[in-house]
Amino acid sequence: MxxxxxxxxxxxxxxxxxxxxxxxxxxxxxxxxxxxxxxxxxxxxxxxxxxxxxxxxxxxxxxxxxxxxxxxxxxxxxSLKVRNARKQIIELLLSEHNADCTLCYKNGNCELQKLASDYKIMTQDFIQLAPLRKYQIDHYSPSMIKDDSKCIRCQRCVRTCAEIQGVSALTAAYKGDRMKIATFFEKPMNDVVCTNCGQCINHCPTGALVERNYIEEVWDALANKDKFVIVQTAPAVRVGLGEELGFEPGTRVTGKMVAALKRLGFDAVMDTDFSADLTIMEEGSELLMRLKKVLVDHDPNVKLPLATSCSPAWIKYIEHMYPDYLDHLSTCKSPQQMFGALVKTYYAKHFNLNPENIVSVSIMPCTAKKFEANRPEMHDSGYRDVDYVLTTRELAIMIKQAGIDFLKLDDRSFDQIMGASTGAGVIFGATGGVMEAALRTAYELVTGREVPFENLNIMPVRGMEGVREASILIENPLPDWSFLEGVELKCAVAHGLVNAKSLMDSIVSGESQYHFIEIMACPGGCLGGGGQPIPTNPEIRRKRALAIYAEDQGMPLRKSHQNPEILKIYSEFLTEPLSEVSHHLLHTHYTPRERF
Amino acid sequence: MTPGYDLKRVDFIFQTESDWKEILQKSLSRPPAELINELISSELKGRGGAGFPTGLKWKLAADELSPIKYIICNADEGEPGTFKDREILSKVPMKVLTAMAVCGFVIGSLEAYIYLRGEYFFLKPALNKAIQEFQATCHDLNFDFRIKLFMGAGAYICGEETALFESMEGKRGEPRNKPPYPTSFGYLGKPTVINNVETLAHTYTIFKYGAKRFYDLGVQYSRGSKLFSVSGDSPKPGIYELELGMSLLDFVHDFGDGDTKAVQVGGASGFLVPQKRFAETTIGFQGKLTGISLPTGGSMMLFNSSRSMYNVLDNYLEFFREESCGQCTPCRVGCQQLLNGIKAVKRGEKTGQYLDKLLRLTETMQYTAKCGLGQSVANSFSSIVENFREEMIY
The missing domain is CATH 3.10.20.740 (Ubiquitin-like (UB roll))
Structure with a gap:
């Protein structure tokens, strides 16, 4: 009490x-x-x-x-004393801040601007300090832009990077008037331990940290008649986008989002959920293959636990922090990159398009996806697999620019042949979702029966606990999988890299023995991603998660291996999971990185 | 000399320390509660500048139930114009170490640190030697008390007690939010007594002679003696132990060069007193006797008529602008605005009235800054601007 x-x-x-x-x-x-x-x-x-x-x-x-x-x-x-002091503090902040509000990317969603407006700061008596400094904008990162002239030194980004992500790419440096938020030795953001997760952007009250936007590039592509512009939308976007356009947090706007994208002029609107289902097929098979190699063949080169590889910020994190453990990562590309590789091969072939004329755009809840699309490995189609990555916020900006009355849009459906998905693909957007989707498919593949959870809802892996564990006992497997008889499949889920660190440390120390771990870099998983609407907080993320699971519950198909377009792509193009074509297009490798 | 001139020199601090073993042994044989009462009845207040009652501080820490507690001697003497702690640690280090051990005995702590100002690196070998000798004696007395030296790295703000803890914990030296206070949540989150070097040295005097000898010096609210670092336009700069409660006029008669225009009491974060107010100003802690009573960490800077008070203020503000940790808005931005502001007024870019806006700003800084640094910038700024306004403008 x-x-x-x-x-x-x-x-x-x-x-x-x-x-x-x-x-x-x-x-x-x-x-x-x-x-x-x-x-x-x-x-x-x-x-x-x-x-x-x-x-x-x-x-x-x-x-x-x-x-x-x-x-x-x-x-x-x-009181008068409070008001006078508060107003003067706001004036001080403004005097240090490059308050070119109309030229600022965060114009309209800036907490300092709101305070200035609430307190009607109409004059600027103090001396303007920002012009006295030589600020350099850091736009080296493919994911974000850091503009110190807009920084108010609240250190939210510093605390975010340390407390939520355990990375501390950003820290306070110097003192007094020179105090600033800086990277290691003030190196550019693309040259340090930054994972591009974008959580600092989500927590920045001003325009000091924003995503690198590709809005104009995408408008140009849409206006170019020679280009066939394809867009894919990630699962978490449909439960976040509404917040930017007048809906309450937790509103599902899937149909309206598709309608808006069509109005914007995209030639084909498709679903990353499709490639999420595909990821399950590949990654589930990889898990079973690894289990076989470890348990039956005792192959010392095959590593367990298998770790998911969907979250590009997690990938960069492990490359920096645990470079000796890259063999644990699934070789599967993320759903975005699988999709990208297929668009300029399978899709192009199917519709008889010249891949050179295809512009592949993705809408992601994520800023790290911008970095991921830019990785040198991601050109397996022979072209850059994903040309432009837009965040949920950037899509909202385009919808507003196009004058689309989002609230009044009628629902539309995704296009074929990479637009069908299952509930398993949708829950990729929430922490624990990849694990749940993989278990739904892998368990059935091995035993021929559905996972032993009511309604297919694997509750132990859901929720907002930083690290969660689950285990499933495998009994009476199909003959091919008899070696798994009696094996208790142990899994763990972590979200937020600070939790990933504690999970990884328990694996490194040998204290924990898992077969499969899912790690998402952002709190709550992709639904709390660095590209999602601002503000974010535990309550908003909880509502988005409820929306994700409601979306899953409402789908007619809820297991990846039931997706008809998945069955189609394997019969027509990929032959089978982990096939040679799959390996070429859907799998990748990783790069050890320095730890600063 | 004016009639009634009575500036009492005292000689406690730099009196021989050769009896430290005896004092240590004697103190360790007394009940802790009695030692605390001795300190409380002496009315000793912290000599770092803030003036918190030392006995109460020890009592608060003693009452904490934690099995681990720390004692820290704050030797991060950084206030401009203060150099007394350096002298104490060079001349009578054993007194300070003894006081720390007695504090450990009283509050139930076996681990102590001296946080030594980075610029005092040259004191390190001698201090370490003293600590070694001291610990050996403690060992012989079956009192396993450990003292370690921790070097600061040159930031003024690390003299602020909570910033000092952060610095010791390997973090950026930034003040914490208070409450919680150090006696319940200090170094590594444990109850901590943090005392200034001079404060500890005074407790030695009190344990040696009893509270009364100390209490009999000084005046109401300001008991005992205090070391003063005298600098500036004085024919005899140096360190002097004087009785508290003295009038500034008497002080200037003794230490001034006959042309004293103003005295900065308490360093850059203290107050500037102009000549016309010397008589009504006494040096001590809270509680007004006659006129104003100013607390001080012991820095007394004398300025004669050749000095420009604009330059003095400019110098202080440059110091604060650089030494602010940069964490809180009023201090970080406020110090820049004050400095740029007086420069702009001097250059004629802003009118004299702008000084009033800056005075209101210092009021906000005083009310809202996170720690003593930002809060006390107002002291020197307002006392200089109010008394020497014309020097700021012309």
Whole structure:
């Protein structure tokens, strides 16, 4: 039981749990205290000082985010003293900030801009500091752009990179007026340990960290009559896009998204869920093959646990942090890259298109996908497999630019022949989804029976726990898989790289023995990805996850191996999982990297 | 000399330390509660500048239940114009070590650190030698007390106690949010007593002579003596132990060069007192006696009429602009605005009225900055601008 204490906020007496911060307590009193450095995903920093409040009996003001309530505390959130101080702090922030709002990518979704608007900062008396500095914009990364002139030093990105991702590619450097957020030795973002996950972008209150956008490039392609522009959409996009366009978090907008893409002028609108199903076929087969090689052949070169390879930020992370463990990664490309490789081969052949004229675009909840599409390995079709990667946010921008009234759109369906999918493909968008989808297929492949979970819902791998474990006992397998009789298949799921680290460390130390692990770099999986709508917080991610599982539940087919287009592609093009064609187009290799 | 002139020199701190073993042994044989009471009744307040009652600090830490506690001697003496701690550690290190061990005995801690200012690297060999000798004696007394030296790296902010902990923990030296306070959540999250070098040296005096000898010095709210680092336009700069509660006028009579225009009390983060207010200003802690009473870490900088107060302020602000950790908005941006602001006024780019805006800014900094650094920039800024406004403009 938590003890309750009585406090007074602006004359209103309320009871709150002992230890709650003044910011949280104010919410109970119906008072919103403005914040900037505070974020629900992160530890309290208390450094922007925008949330200062007056406590009776104290001369100094206190940061509401960092001050715990005490019995009998009398708090004023809007006294003259508070207002004057708060306004002056906002003025200070603006004086240091390159406030060219109309030229800023985050114009309209900037927390500092909102504060300036709320407090009607109409004059700038302080000396403008930003022009006095020589700021250089870092646009070396294929995924993101870092503009220090927009930075307000709230250190949300620093805390995100450390607490959520355990990477610390960004840290505070120097002191005093020179204090800034920097990489190791101020190297460019593409040259450091940064995984391109984009979580810093999602948590940045201003335009200091934004995705590198390819909106104009895609408009150009759409306008070019010689080009056949194909678009694929990732599972998590359909549960996030609505937030940018007037829907509540957790609204599924699959049909409207397809309709909007068609209106934008894409020649074919297809589904990454299709290649997610394909990934399951390949990766499930790879898992079973590895199990056989380890358990039957005792091949020392084959490594377990098998780790999923769908999350490009996770891939870059393991390349930096555990370069000796790259053999554990599935060789399967991510669904985006499988799709890309097939578009300019299988699809082109099927519709008799010249792959040279195909522009392959993907809509992803992710910024690391931009990096992934740019990797030198990703040219197996003979061309660049995926030409442009847009985030959910960029798609929303295009829809707004095109003047599409998204709310009024009628639902449309994906095009053929790479547009059909199953519920197993959809749940790739949530943490634990790849694991669940793989188990649904692999278990059935081995035993001929459905996974022993009600409604195919493998609940132990779902949820928002940082690391989750599950095991399935294999009994009475089909004759081909008799070596798996009695084997307890042990699995683990982690999301957020800080959790990936703890899982990996337990594997490296030998403390844990798993057969299969799923790792997603972002909190909540792709639905919490770095390319998803801003803001993000645990509540929003929970709603998006519910939407993902509702989408799965509503699908007529929920197992990847039932997808008719998957059966078709194997019979017409790939022959079978892990075939030579598959290996050429759908599998890849990895690169060890330095740890800074 | 004016009538009533009475500046009392005291000689406790630099008195011989040869009796340290005796004092240590004697103190370790007394009940901890009695030692705390001795300190409380002496009314010793922290000599680093903030003036927190030392006895209460020890008591708070002693009352904590944690099996692990730490003691830290703050020797990150960085306040401009302060150089007393260096002298204590060079001349009477055993007093400081003894006081730390007694503190350990009182609060139940066996692990102590001296956080030594990076620029005092030259003190390291001698201090380590002293620590070795001291620990051997502790060992002989069956008191397994360990003291380690931790070198700072030159950041002023690391003298702030919580930034100091962060620095010791291998992190960036940035102040923490308070509460929690060090006595419950300090170094490595454990209850920690962190005392200034001089404070510890004074406890030695108190344990040696008893609280009364100390209490009898000074005035109400400001008991005992204090070391002063005298610098600037004085014919006899140096370190002096003086009784608290003295009037600034008396001080200037003794240490000034006859042409003293103003005295900066308490370093760059302290106050500038102009000549017209010398008589009404006393040097001590809170509680007004006659006129203003100024707390101080012991820095006394004298300025004569040849000095431009604009240059003085410019110098302080440049210092703060650079030494702010950069973490919180009011301090990081505020210091830049103050410095750029007075420059702009001086150059005629902003009118004299802009100084009023800057004064309001220092008020905000005082109310909202995260730690003492940003909060105290207002002290020197407002006292200089208010008293020497014309020097700022023309």
């Amino acid at each position: 938590t003890t309750k204490i009585k406090i007074i906020i602006n004359d209103k007496q309320i009871e709150v749990a002992e230890g709650s911060s003044i910011v949280d307590a104010a919410v109970c009193a119906g008072v919103i205290i403005p914040t900037l450095c505070f974020h629900k995903d992160l530890c309290v920093a208390g450094n922007c000082r925008v949330c200062v409040v007056e406590i009776a009996g104290q001369k100094r003001l206190s940061a509401a985010c960092a001050t715990p309530c005490e019995e009998g505390m009398e708090i004023l959130t809007n």
